Amino acid sequence: MNTTGLSLQGIVQKSFVVLVIVLAILSLVPLYFGVLTSFKPNSTGVSVSLIPENVTLSNYTHLFTQTKIIRWFFNSLFTSTIAAAIIVYLSALAGFPLAKKKFPGVKWLFWIIIVFMTIPKEALLLPLFIMMKEYNLFNTYYGIILPALAWPFAVFLMKQFISTIPSDLFDAAEIDGCGPFRLFHSILMPIIQPALGALSIFAFVYVWNDYMWQLIVITSVDMKTLPLGVAGLQEESAANFGRLMAGATLGAIPLLTVFLFFQKYFTSGITMGAVKG
Numbered sequence: 001m002n003t004t005g006l007s008l009q010g011i012v013q014k015s016f017v018v019l020v021i022v023l024a025i026l027s028l029v030p031l032y033f034g035v036l037t038s039f040k041p042n043s044t045g046v047s048v049s050l051i052p053e054n055v056t057l058s059n060y061t062h063l064f065t066q067t068k069i070i071r072w073f074f075n076s077l078f079t080s081t082i083a084a085a086i087i088v089y090l091s092a093l094a095g096f097p098l099a100k101k102k103f104p105g106v107k108w109l110f111w112i113i114i115v116f117m118t119i120p121k122e123a124l125l126l127p128l129f130i131m132m133k134e135y136n137l138f139n140t141y142y143g144i145i146l147p148a149l150a151w152p153f154a155v156f157l158m159k160q161f162i163s164t165i166p167s168d169l170f171d172a173a174e175i176d177g178c179g180p181f182r183l184f185h186s187i188l189m190p191i192i193q194p195a196l197g198a199l200s201i202f203a204f205v206y207v208w209n210d211y212m213w214q215l216i217v218i219t220s221v222d223m224k225t226l227p228l229g230v231a232g233l234q235e236e237s238a239a240n241f242g243r244l245m246a247g248a249t250l251g252a253i254p255l256l257t258v259f260l261f262f263q264k265y266f267t268s269g270i271t272m273g274a275v276k277g
Helices: 003-038 058-066 069-100 106-117 121-134 141-149 152-162 167-175 180-191 193-208 211-217 226-236 241-261 263-270
Strands: none
Touching (some): 069 152, 069 180, 069 226, 106 152, 121 141, 141 193, 152 193, 180 193, 211 226
C-alpha cells in the first residue's frame, strides 16, 4: 500500500477544508460589520471596530416608528412566499411531462425553455410594463407575483431532477390504475421533496430580490417591498449608515431563515441535474 500517497491525499483534503473555513469566515466579515454598524448611533460610516462601542437600538427604533417597514416587510414576505409556492408547484407540474411523457414536440418544447433562460429579464421589462398597465395591476400584489411565475429556470431544474427517477415506478403505478394527477401528487411529489426544498430557496430569493421589477410596478409607499423601502432610506438618511444597515439587516433575516429551514436540500438542489440530462 502506498502510504505516502494516502498521507499526501489526506493533507490535501485537510488543507482544502481549512481553506473553505477561512473563505467562509472572510465572507461573513462584511455581514458582521454591517450588523455592527446598525447598532451605532448616528453612524456616518461603516464600523471597522471588532468590538461594539456605544451600542444602541435607536436605528431600529427609528425604522419601526418613523417608517412603514412593518408593512414593507409584510409585502415582501407575502409576495415572495406566495410566488415561491406557486413557482414550485407549477414547475413540478410542467417538469413531469417533459421528463417522463413522450409526445410530439417534447424535445423542441424543452429547448424553447432553454432559449427562454438565455433572455435577460431587462428585455422583458417593457412588454411586462405594457401588460401591467393594460390590466391595471400597478401597485398590487398581482403585479409583483404574476410575472415571476413563468420562470424557465425552475421548469428546467424540476425536469432535470425528475429525469433521474426510474420510469418503471410510474409505469407500475399506471398499471395499477393510478391516474395522472394522483400519480403526480401521491407518488412524484413525495419523491422529489429535496428538489422542491431546493427550488423553494431559489424561488423565494428570486422574488425577494427582484428589485428592478418591483421598482417599476410599485409606486405607492404602502405597497413598497422591503428592498424598495430600504433603498428609499438612502435618500432620507443619506449620511446615516446606521439606519441603512439596520434596514439591510432586517431584510437579510427572512433570506437566512429560509436557507436554514431548507438547508438540507440546498446541496442536492445545486447538483440535481448533474446525473442525467
